[in-house]
Amino acid sequence: MSELRRPPYALIAAVVILCLALTAYVGGYFVLSKYNDHPNNDVLIREFKHRWQAKIYLPLVKAESLVRGRRIEPSWIEEI
Numbered sequence: 001m002s003e004l005r006r007p008p009y010a011l012i013a014a015v016v017i018l019c020l021a022l023t024a025y026v027g028g029y030f031v032l033s034k035y036n037d038h039p040n041n042d043v044l045i046r047e048f049k050h051r052w053q054a055k056i057y058l059p060l061v062k063a064e065s066l067v068r069g070r071r072i073e074p075s076w077i078e079e080i
Contacts, residue, residue, distance in 0.1 A: 029060045033074075044072045051076045 032053055036045040046061050048054045054061075054074035065072040 026060065029057050033057065042071065044068070044070055046072055046074050048074060048076045 032048060034047045036047055038045075044065075046054075046057070046064070048057065054076045058074060061072055061074045
């Protein structure tokens with residue numbers, strides 16, 4: 001008689017948490033940044049309010065640059 005195996009709840013929970021964190025990271029990238037496309041510039045700008053946001057989202061800026069096929073740079077508004 002074979003025993004019923006319990007689903008690996010820890011693995012399922014870890015995958016769900018990872019997916020939620022990744023979704024929040026990508027969603028925050030688009031919510032917290034503003035896209036500036038000036039016709040005279042070859043470089044597109046993702047503008048953030050704070051320097052720490054630009055640093056945290058730098059990997060997504062590079063990924064977006066690869067997907068769009070254009071150079072994209074992060075920038076931030078200096079705090080007073």
